[in-house]
Amino acid sequence: MQTPVLRYTATQLRHRTLIIRTLPLTKRKAQKTSSSLLRSLVGVLLLPFVLTLAPGFASASIPNHLYRIDIRPRKEFTRLTVRLAEPPEYLLAAIPGNRLRLVITDTEGTLFKKFRRYSDKNIGGLAFKKRGDNLLITFQISRTAGWRDLSRPDISAITLDIGTPFKPGPPHPTLSGREKIWSGAEKLVRDFDPPLKSEIPFTPTDRLILKSLLSDADQDEFIAAEAALYKGRLIEAEELFSRFSALQTQIRPLSLYRLAETWYKLQKYPQALAAFRAAEKLWPAYLGLNPGVTFYYGDSIARSGELSEARTLLAGLVARLADKAYAPALLVRLGDILTRQGHEQDGYAIYQNVALNFKDNKASKMALMRIADSEFLHSTPWNYRSISDVYLNASLQSGDLDMREEAHFKYVLLESIHGEAGEALKQIMLFQRKFPRGVYVAVVGTIREVLVAEVYRRTNWDKDPGALVRFMDEQHEYLASCVEQPHFLTTVTHAYNVAGRPIELVKLLTALVDRSWAASVAPELYVSIVDNAELIGDTATAERTLETFLNKFPADQHAQLMTERLGAIYFSADKHQQVKETLLKLLNKGERAQQAESYYRLGRSLWALQLNAQAAKAMELFLASPSGSDARLVPDAYFVAGSAKENIGDRKGALKLFEAALKLPDNKRYEEFLYRAGQINLREGNTRQAKVLFEQLAKNGKDPDWQNLARQALTSLESRLSRP
Secondary structure, eight states: OOOOOOOHHHHHHHHHHHHHHHHHOOOOOOOOOOOHHHHHHHIIIIIHHHHHTTTTTTTOOOOOOEEEEEEEEEEEEEEEEEEEESSEEEEEOOOTTEEEEEETTTEEEEOOOGGOBBBBBSEEEEEEEEETEEEEEEEEEEEOOOOEOOOOOSSSSSEEEEEEEGGGOOOOOSSTTHHHHHHHHHHHHHOOOHHHHHHHHOOOHHHHHHHSSSHHHHHHHHHHHHHHHHHHHHHHHHHHHHHHSSOSTHHHHHHHHHHEEEEEEETTTHHHHHHHHHHHHHOTTTHHHHHHHHHHHHHHHTTTOOHHHHHHHHHHHHHHHHHHHHHHHHHHHHHHHHHHHHHHHHHHHHHHHHHHHOSSSSHHHHHHHHHHHHHHHTTTTTTHHHHHHHHHHHHOOOOOOOHHHHHHHHHHHHHHHHSHHHHHHHHHHHHHHOOSSSSHHHHHHHHHHHHHHHHHHHOOOOOOOHHHHHHHHHHHOOOTTTTTTHHHHHHHHHHHTTOOHHHHHHHHHHHHHHHHGGGGGGGHHHHHHHHHHHHHHHHHHHHHHHHHHHHHOOSSSTTHHHHHHHEEEEEETTTTHHHHHGGGGGGGTTTSSSTTHHHHHHHHHHHHOOOHHHHHHHHHHHHSSSSSSOGGGHHHHHHHHHHHHTTTTOOOOOHHHHHHHHTTTOOHHHHHHHHHHHHHHHHHTHHHHHHHHHHHHHOOOOHHHHHHHHHHHHHHHHHHOOOO
């Protein structure tokens, strides 16, 4: 096929010059690199794109005008201000040789030759040139200098600061606490390499073609396989096309192409390339019938490292589709392939030209995003907004859902790295609402965790506990880094209690405790849940939490206390058998209860279970506890201990306990113990002492029941003594 002869009008020739001179980053490189993609595409491919897809471009008016340049050297940097008649559209880019190039679109004006000789420690040699309707300002910068762009979209000027303070160093997070975001972003930007979207409409196979190759049932199945491929049900498509490609029939070449396309989208690139090559041997003409498949074939070749072959195939595809609306997007994809294979300058040149010359096409936003991608890892707090604005504009203006998601994600990612934490957190939450099931769900979740921790750490919650409650309610799934902060539980508990929301606190802590990222503080969370559940009277939650804690952390430092607390809950519910099973080990040698009342609860439960010897031992341990005993329980402890000893035949031990109980101050059960002491004395044969105790009770007692029992005992005693 012969290359068509192209004839240009004067205006078109001017644009041809613009394209030829701006595609390579230096004219010398374009002349030396005979294999450069740009030399093969500029005259044949890109100019027809401009004339076909942007016919109004050649005849556009030039509304803007450059009228003044201000250069103001300062101590650490030089400020360059380009003043124009209207707010400009421009691109700023670094080019080889430590130079910056400012391309101001649709602009004319004086070419200020006097600035060619200007020089200071930061910049020098400003060269002004016209290229088509664009004005270029190129100048040298110091090797140690970086730059920041202070321009505003509503101001008729471009303001740049060039100096050492703005020189980006090795990529690193600029804000403490954002390291995790940065490391994830660096890996994502460098390594994330999903299948490229060709922008070429999917072309299903004509049913008439299938009719000559397959039975009616197989036709339906093949059409279903193509539908699955189109709708992204790739596993289903893989299974069906694998079956067809295994058949040694006329359908095999087509099914191999479709299987290769499916594998490409599944990121199985070696398998895809092998299937493409096998299909091409059987039916090479199909590549001319289906440009989408040709694109995926070319990218599979490029991913295998055979760049020259891939470039040839894809350049031919771009030339063949030059009259299509998606041709500029194919150029961007070609730039993606070149960039990925290490030809960043060639890829950048394509992006820059597409961005400048196809502003009404989706490809322009794609190209601007690729340029921004190249600057992403070198962004700083001074220049990141100019990069993030590219992503924001693309996310707002693109009609492609995938592109909107990618652009919006990179916008919020930059804000999360360099922006104020609270505002960045709002942007991340907005992204999650807009793309709840998108590609970046896991990454965004991690970013949100980091930002939540930073907002928590930097906020003085003492001034507004209610705000902390709202913050916890909203961010409870993203507190992985917060729970590790000092005094987290104390701070949160205080806020909820001040706000009068203890029930919500228990719900929050219960939701946190089972999270894998809370494992390091899980024991403390369990303790806090029990504390607050008991505070609001939710014994069911407290009991369940204690049981879970003891199952998971039997050797934890809190395990002993939590065991005793569980025993207390069982005791309050009259679950005496569970009390025994939980607390009986307190009677073992070397064991000691942390709460003296645990001995009492154990003793009472053992008494109820008629285990007298163990009940007596537990109560004696309670009575022997040096401190911490509840004085209200002491009389009953003496009663149970004494009664248990009496039941096992140890009357002397029982009497000793009852007599000790008689010495208790303000003992409301004094008369009961007096009577019991009299009874044991009587049974032990101490009739005289028994009579003294009964007479004392009958004469001075205040409880008529105990007085009557004492009188009955005296009557019985006197009757016994009066017998011959």
